[in-house]
Amino acid sequence: MSTTEPSPVRRRRGRGARERILKAATELFTAQGINATGMEQLTAAAEVSKRTLYQHFSGKDELVHAFLRGMEDGLLPPQVPPEMTAREAGEQLLAVFSWPPPDPSAPLRGCPFLNAAVEVPDPDHPVHRLAATYKTEFARRLAGLARRAGARDPDTLGEQLALLYDGAVARSTALNAPGSGAVARSIATSLLDAALGPDGRPAR
Amino acid sequence: MSTTEPSPVRRRRGRGARERILKAATELFTAQGINATGMEQLTAAAEVSKRTLYQHFSGKDELVHAFLRGMEDGLLPPQVPPEMTAREAGEQLLAVFSWPPPDPSAPLRGCPFLNAAVEVPDPDHPVHRLAATYKTEFARRLAGLARRAGARDPDTLGEQLALLYDGAVARSTALNAPGSGAVARSIATSLLDAALGPDGRPAR
Numbered sequence: 230m231s232t233t234e235p236s237p238v239r240r241r242r243g244r245g246a247r248e249r250i251l252k253a254a255t256e257l258f259t260a261q262g263i264n265a266t267g268m269e270q271l272t273a274a275a276e277v278s279k280r281t282l283y284q285h286f287s288g289k290d291e292l293v294h295a296f297l298r299g300m301e302d303g304l305l306p307p308q309v310p311p312e313m314t315a316r317e318a319g320e321q322l323l324a325v326f327s328w329p330p331p332d333p334s335a336p337l338r339g340c341p342f343l344n345a346a347v348e349v350p351d352p353d354h355p356v357h358r359l360a361a362t363y364k365t366e367f368a369r370r371l372a373g374l375a376r377r378a379g380a381r382d383p384d385t386l387g388e389q390l391a392l393l394y395d396g397a398v399a400r401s402t403a404l405n406a407p408g409s410g411a412v413a414r415s416i417a418t419s420l421l422d423a424a425l426g427p428d429g430r431p432a433r
Numbered sequence: 434m435s436t437t438e439p440s441p442v443r444r445r446r447g448r449g450a451r452e453r454i455l456k457a458a459t460e461l462f463t464a465q466g467i468n469a470t471g472m473e474q475l476t477a478a479a480e481v482s483k484r485t486l487y488q489h490f491s492g493k494d495e496l497v498h499a500f501l502r503g504m505e506d507g508l509l510p511p512q513v514p515p516e517m518t519a520r521e522a523g524e525q526l527l528a529v530f531s532w533p534p535p536d537p538s539a540p541l542r543g544c545p546f547l548n549a550a551v552e553v554p555d556p557d558h559p560v561h562r563l564a565a566t567y568k569t570e571f572a573r574r575l576a577g578l579a580r581r582a583g584a585r586d587p588d589t590l591g592e593q594l595a596l597l598y599d600g601a602v603a604r605s606t607a608l609n610a611p612g613s614g615a616v617a618r619s620i621a622t623s624l625l626d627a628a629l630g631p632d633g634r635p636a637r
Contacts, residue, residue, distance in 0.1 A: 396600025
């Protein structure tokens with residue numbers, strides 16, 4: 230082993246700092262927003278020095294980017310596994326509109342990617358571009374499920390359901406009430422029914 | 434006339450400053466967002482002193498409030514005038530999804546009320562409360578049009594179309610592409626058709 234290899238102790242310490250920074254960023258960006266959160270507050274919450282923060286992230290943009298990348302897998306609809314049935318795919322399409330009961334002590338904050346696109350308006354900025362890519366991938370995943378469910382025009386249905394999802398989360402954020410999920414789900418159910426055969430089974 | 438009455442000259446000058454401040458706030462909040470816009474930048478853009486700005490607005494919150502109030506009338510769907518026919522009401526319901534071609538030199542910025550709710554997360558903050566009130570009024574106006582159009586359940590249709598609108602503007606903002614307006618309009622057309630009689634005329 231080369232002597233330039235960091236010792237296990239140092240590496241463990243380094244990982245811990247990065248994780249604390251990302252955890253603090255996730256909590257503060259979610260609670261307050263990106264622009265309302267300063268680097269001073271982030272270092273204090275993560276219990277790291279500014280120097281340590283900049284060792285892990287080149288600046289706030291990279292930290293926002295890492296925060297968003299960390300949310301992707303938990304928020305994107307699933308890829309379609311080979312064994313998924315048409316019925317399961319249809320259920321997954323509607324499941325994106327069923328949210329767990331919100332924490333009553335915290336404001337509803339909707340979708341971090343929509344929020345980032347609002348806070349970073351420049352469409353050429355890496356953070357805005359990441360939000361746009363995510364939103365495109367969101368619709369693409371729904372289209373994959375719609376295809377497996379047997380929908381007539383899965384790409385259109387994917388885009389429609391993605392729009393309903395974005396409407397539900399944006400409206401829930403503004404109203405601070407989760408009821409829009411059920412409104413979106415009822416429209417989504419009608420669209421899915423119309424895209425499938427008249428007996429509710431796949432059209433092909 | 435009392436001597437404490439301000440002279441016409443002084444009053445005209447005062448109104449000019451207020452208008453310049455509001456114009457600068459509207460331009461900067463729209464282009465950059467609320468939290469990315471500082472008071473220094475606002476005073477510079479409005480060509481007023483900080484003292485003058487604080488003579489007209491107690492602080493940034495009041496300025497954001499005034500900016501949003503200034504947008505309301507141009508963005509809310511119309512109230513239903515007594516002479517409006519069912520057919521006209523139906524057309525108005527769909528007209529909210531037809532946007533003028535965007536300025537290609539500026540990012541799409543969607544709905545300033547949704548954006549303000551994202552930037553000011555606290556649901557008890559006056560700015561967030563104004564956004565929530567606006568979004569509720571938006572659905573109420575659509576329900577009024579839906580009632581005149583002859584929809585079976587106008588309140589539900591109003592809430593559904595408001596959600597579609599919010600989805601279209603939120604998604605357009607993230608993707609920086611206006612195509613979501615047409616997607617929302619096609620869903621809205623289906624919902625309106627279903628809420629009216631089978632021949633497309635009012636159900637009652």
